Amino acid sequence: MRHGWLINLALLIVIGILIGLVFYTLEEDKPEKLQPLSDLKATEIKNIRIEKANQAAIVLKKDEQGFWQMLAPFELPANSFHIDNMLRILSEQHYKALEMDSLDLAKFKLAPPLVSVKFDDFKVAFGDISPLARGQRYVLINKKVYLLLDRLYYNTLSNDALKLIFLSPLGNNPKISEIKTPKYHIALKEGKWTVVSGLSSEISADELSALIDNWKNASAFRIEPYIEVEGTAQGEIEFQFVDKKPAFRLKILSTKPDLVLARPDKGVQYVLPVSLVEKLLR
Amino acid sequence: MKVTKRTHLQAAFQNSLFTVLLVIVVGLIAWLSERYEVKIDWTVNNLHSLSEASKSLLDTMSDPITITAYASKDNNLRKNIQEIVERYQRHKTDISLNFVDPFTVPEQVRERGVQVDGELIIDYQGRSEHLRQSPLSEQDLTSALQRVARTDNRLIVFLEGHGERNPNGGRDYDVSQWAVQLRNIGFKVESLNLGEGKGIPENTKVLVIATPKKKLLPGEINIIMEYIEQKHGNLLWLLDPSVSLAGLEPLAENVGLTVQPGMIVDPTSQILGNSPAVVSITTSGYRNHPITLGLENELSLFPQASGIVVVPPENEAWLENPLLTTHPQAWSETGKSEGMVQYDEGVDINGPLNIAYALVREEGHDHKHGEEATKSENDESEEVSEDSEDTDDLNNKEQRMIIVGESDFLSNAYVGYGANMELGQKMMNWLAEDDNFIDIPSKTAVDLSLDFSPKAQIFLGSFFLFLLPIVLISIGIMVWILRRRKA
Numbered sequence: 059m060r061h062g063w064l065i066n067l068a069l070l071i072v073i074g075i076l077i078g079l080v081f082y083t084l085e086e087d088k089p090e091k092l093q094p095l096s097d098l099k100a101t102e103i104k105n106i107r108i109e110k111a112n113q114a115a116i117v118l119k120k121d122e123q124g125f126w127q128m129l130a131p132f133e134l135p136a137n138s139f140h141i142d143n144m145l146r147i148l149s150e151q152h153y154k155a156l157e158m159d160s161l162d163l164a165k166f167k168l169a170p171p172l173v174s175v176k177f178d179d180f181k182v183a184f185g186d187i188s189p190l191a192r193g194q195r196y197v198l199i200n201k202k203v204y205l206l207l208d209r210l211y212y213n214t215l216s217n218d219a220l221k222l223i224f225l226s227p228l229g230n231n232p233k234i235s236e237i238k239t240p241k242y243h244i245a246l247k248e249g250k251w252t253v254v255s256g257l258s259s260e261i262s263a264d265e266l267s268a269l270i271d272n273w274k275n276a277s278a279f280r281i282e283p284y285i286e287v288e289g290t291a292q293g294e295i296e297f298q299f300v301d302k303k304p305a306f307r308l309k310i311l312s313t314k315p316d317l318v319l320a321r322p323d324k325g326v327q328y329v330l331p332v333s334l335v336e337k338l339l340r
Numbered sequence: 341m342k343v344t345k346r347t348h349l350q351a352a353f354q355n356s357l358f359t360v361l362l363v364i365v366v367g368l369i370a371w372l373s374e375r376y377e378v379k380i381d382w383t384v385n386n387l388h389s390l391s392e393a394s395k396s397l398l399d400t401m402s403d404p405i406t407i408t409a410y411a412s413k414d415n416n417l418r419k420n421i422q423e424i425v426e427r428y429q430r431h432k433t434d435i436s437l438n439f440v441d442p443f444t445v446p447e448q449v450r451e452r453g454v455q456v457d458g459e460l461i462i463d464y465q466g467r468s469e470h471l472r473q474s475p476l477s478e479q480d481l482t483s484a485l486q487r488v489a490r491t492d493n494r495l496i497v498f499l500e501g502h503g504e505r506n507p508n509g510g511r512d513y514d515v516s517q518w519a520v521q522l523r524n525i526g527f528k529v530e531s532l533n534l535g536e537g538k539g540i541p542e543n544t545k546v547l548v549i550a551t552p553k554k555k556l557l558p559g560e561i562n563i564i565m566e567y568i569e570q571k572h573g574n575l576l577w578l579l580d581p582s583v584s585l586a587g588l589e590p591l592a593e594n595v596g597l598t599v600q601p602g603m604i605v606d607p608t609s610q611i612l613g614n615s616p617a618v619v620s621i622t623t624s625g626y627r628n629h630p631i632t633l634g635l636e637n638e639l640s641l642f643p644q645a646s647g648i649v650v651v652p653p654e655n656e657a658w659l660e661n662p663l664l665t666t667h668p669q670a671w672s673e674t675g676k677s678e679g680m681v682q683y684d685e686g687v688d689i690n691g692p693l694n695i696a697y698a699l700v701r702e703e704g705h706d707h708k709h710g711e712e713a714t715k716s717e718n719d720e721s722e723e724v725s726e727d728s729e730d731t732d733d734l735n736n737k738e739q740r741m742i743i744v745g746e747s748d749f750l751s752n753a754y755v756g757y758g759a760n761m762e763l764g765q766k767m768m769n770w771l772a773e774d775d776n777f778i779d780i781p782s783k784t785a786v787d788l789s790l791d792f793s794p795k796a797q798i799f800l801g802s803f804f805l806f807l808l809p810i811v812l813i814s815i816g817i818m819v820w821i822l823r824r825r826k827a
Contacts, residue, residue: 062354069361076368083375157413158444165447189449190442190457205443 092151095199095206096180100145107176108215116219125230128223134324135224143214144175147182152207153197166196166203173215184212220326225277227308227319227328232274233300239339240293240310244269246300272337278328284320285327287311295319295339313339343827390427394482401489404434406463410442410454417458420475427478464488487526494527494545494772499564501533502586503553505578505751512753515550518764527768534560540567546771548576551747552586561587568594572703572739574771578747581646595658595699597743600647600689602674605681608667609641616681619645619666619695619746627662629698630775631742631766638759640664645746647672647693656701663696663742698770699741740771 106126108116117130118141126136163169163185171183185196188205195208224230236245242256244266251266253259292310299305311318311327313335320327407425411417418439425437442449442457452461453470460471462484469488473480498507498519507519507529519529527545532538534556540547540563547567556564567573568591577591581603585592592598609620619642626632647666652658670691671683683690749760769775792800 062351062358066354066357066361069358069365073361073364073368076365076372079372080368083372154443156441156444165445186446188443189446190454196446 094149094151095153095182095204096148096177098148098177098180100142100148103145103148103177105176105178106141106144108173109175110173110216111170114219116222118222123230128219131219132223132324132326134321134326135226135229137222137224140214140217140222143210145177146209147175147206147211148177148180150206150209154205156196156203156205158203163198163203166198168196168198168203171198173212175215184208184215187212220281220283223281223326225279225281225328226274227276227278227321227330228273228297229303232297233303234270234273234297235300236296236298237270237273238296240295241340245298269337272334276330276334276338278330280329282327282329284322284325286322310339390431391478391482394428394478394485395431397482397485397489398428398432401432401464401485403465404436405432405485407435407437408461408463409437409439409458410449410452410461411439411458412441412443417474421458421460424476424478424481428481460484462488465491467491483524487524490526490774493543494774495541495543496522496527496529496546496548496768496772497532497540497544498529498548498550499534499552500531501535502556503551505550505747507531507548510752512751514752515750515755517752518750518755518761521761521765522768525765525769527772534563539563540571540573544573545773546574546576546768548578549588550576550578550750551580551583552588553583554586555584556587558587561590564588565590565594568739568741572701572737574739574773575741576767576771577741577743578750579646579648579743579745580747581644581745593653594656595741595743596650596652596656596660598649598651599745600649600672600693602646602672602688604642604645604647604666604670604691604693604695605673605683606666606670608669614641615643618643619670621664621666621695625665625667627665629661629663631663631698631763631770635759635763635766638762640759640763641749641754641757642695642746643748643754645695647689647695648697648743648745649694650697650699650743652699658699658701658741661698661700662694663698664694664744666691666693666695668692695746696742696744699743701739701741703737703739738773740773742767742771 104120106116106118108118114131116128118126118128118136121127126138126141128134128136166185168183168185171185174181174183176182181199183198185198187208188194188196191205193208194205195212197204197206226232228234234246237243239256243254244251244257245254246252251263251270253261253266290311292313295308295310297306297308306321306323308319308328309322311320314332316332317330317335317338318327319330409418409421409425411421421439422437425435429435429437440448442454442459448454452468454461455470456472456474458472458474458476460476460481462469462471464485467488469484471480471484498504498515500506506514507516508514508531509516522529530541532540534540544567547564549564568575577588579585579599581599585599603617604619605616606619607616609616609618614620621640621642622638623636626635642664645666650660650662652660668691670693672689672691672693673681673683674688675684748754749757750764755761755764
């Protein structure tokens with residue numbers, strides 16, 4: 059009987075060893091923790107500069123309210139959707155460093171790069187797409203070449219500057235105090251919206267509030283360079299703001315087939331859906 | 341030791357614990373065996389790791405071979421490639437292997453058309469072959485070497501439009517598996533419907549007529565006869581006892597073909613576990629010819645074959661050579677296959693019977709078998725002598741034809757049996773005049789697939805699932821009963 063107990067003990071020891079091996083195997087099988095491309099946090103970035111060959115650089119800066127503003131080539135609020143896409147590069151984990159004895163950057167189209175972006179002091183240069191691995195692109199960071207899974211980074215960065223402008227003509231979170239259109243004039247007096255002219259005096263506060271909200275949420279489906287054509291303007295809309303934001307005017311270029319409102323001072327025009335004509339102008 | 345109730349319980353607990361622990365150990369080992377493997381090659385210096393097929397192929401390749409492996413460093417790709425190629429390098433020392441990380445040379449990758457990580461490019465005599473299979477196997481590499489060793493694109497054209505066996509079809513009746521193998525070794529395989537107004541391509545190396553069921557149109561027959569008579573094209577003609585000549589009587593007359601009536605019955609097939617309707621060819625059934633060389637110890641199976649006789653007319657310059665001959669005990673059954681099938685004197689045709697012939701004809705010469713030949717009236721007068729079976733005449737182009745009285749042997753249903761695939765490949769290599777490749781076996785490893793007959797499957801299933809457990813349980817019960825009696 060003692061012999062039997064010894065055999066069972068030996069089996070227990072073997073089981074212990076095998077279980078240890080199983081745990082070791084499971085640990086080995088765990089996927090390696092991926093390191094992000096940079097230690098920088100997207101929320102801490104204050105400046106972005108995008109450079110493309112034979113094109114003016116696009117300069118973006120975060121303001122005190124935390125909104126991204128384009129400083130060049132246009133001075134307008136920036137499209138945060140695209141900015142956030144760009145900033146994802148910092149935390150990208152799907153990349154591979156290329157081990158090479160010598161760097162011939164030209165063969166990867168990294169000298170000069172197709173496009174480069176600088177987040178504060180962190181620069182990423184984008185080159186050619188890999189002919190082998192789908193969706194992977196060569197990038198240069200700190201003199202090292204990586205193969206990066208390109209989640210539309212290159213497409214976003216190689217956009218025209220107009221595509222990086224915020225689509226709302228009034229910018230981010232506008233605190234409007236007065237709107238003057240060819241059809242009506244309303245103003246904020248003592249915290250309450252009142253009709254100065256053009257609209258019925260019986261219009262309710264809710265309807266006025268809805269009108270203001272329509273203006274605040276109005277969004278273009280594209281932005282184009284401003285093209286001045288004599289005699290086509292159908293009037294102007296003047297905006298005043300509560301905070302120190304300067305007043306500006308929007309020129310009504312057309313109301314069909316699309317509503318086109320221009321900012322001649324900024325050199326752009328906003329193309330909005332025709333359904334907004336009634337909601338905003340009449 | 342005094343056996344008390346307590347000791348009895350202890351023993352029972354001990355035994356149960358042992359069983360449980362043993363099952364746990366076995367389970368853990370089974371789980372770990374899925375994750376880890378150990379391979380040990382016990383051959384001396386791994387000399388026998390390369391198959392005969394690969395060695396034969398390498399022996400035909402006299403110039404250096406360069407293999408460039410576009411494989412990145414960070415996985416096991418390179419290790420697998422290195423292991424496989426090293427076997428070839430031991431046999432042929434002028435094979436060079438270079439590794440290139442494809443991600444570091446994008447322009448080279450584009451230039452050379454590399455598409456996947458782990459792709460090999462084999463360069464030989466100025467020709468290149470890409471190999472994209474992963475993991476790499478010896479079969480893949482040997483097939484690629486065979487393709488790159490061929491000096492030109494060998495086009496094989498299968499006639500279609502009359503119910504022929506389809507080289508791209510997946511039915512049991514079709515010949516797609518054989519066609520895939522032909523492509524693997526460097527042939528280009530196409531189908532051709534003469535009824536669509538297209539002629540036989542000029543660069544056709546071999547035309548295959550694989551048992552048409554419907555009659556060919558007169559125009560189609562004329563095209564085929566022109567291909568044979570004027571263009572001296574090579575032909576593989578597969579017949580079937582259940583199907584007529586489909587209008588190809590002029591071709592049959594040209595070569596002196598007679599299809600014997602009935603279907604061959606081969607009693608020796610029963611010894612091998614097959615139906616007597618299946619003709620078994622082995623050893624002496626393979627006649628002396630480059631195609632059958634090396635098949636002496638192999639078995640080929642031909643379900644439902646017809647005997648054929650080829651006696652070329654004197655005015656045609658064909659030299660015929662039987663390829664496959666049945667056992668003398670076989671006969672051609674001409675009566676109905678009802679009840680007991682047996683040889684009927686005077687009615688059936690006694691064996692041995694030929695079921696395949698190889699024919700050759702030199703261009704511009706008329707030959708009589710085994711005799712000195714004289715040129716035809718249209719050619720310059722010159723006497724030519726020829727050995728009866730040596731068809732490699734370097735001075736004159738040679739036309740080649742194979743006629744087989746059975747076509748199922750190359751169908752998807754039967755091509756995997758015995759040496760059928762091997763035979764099909766050798767026939768095609770000979771017809772394409774790739775005499776160097778005739779001796780190269782089709783598979784680097786024999787018996788890669790294990791096929792059991794339905795009876796064998798039932799037997800094995802019953803044995804392991806029912807019989808063996810019942811026997812073991814019974815033995816266990818008997819031992820337990822005996823021990824109890826002793827106690």
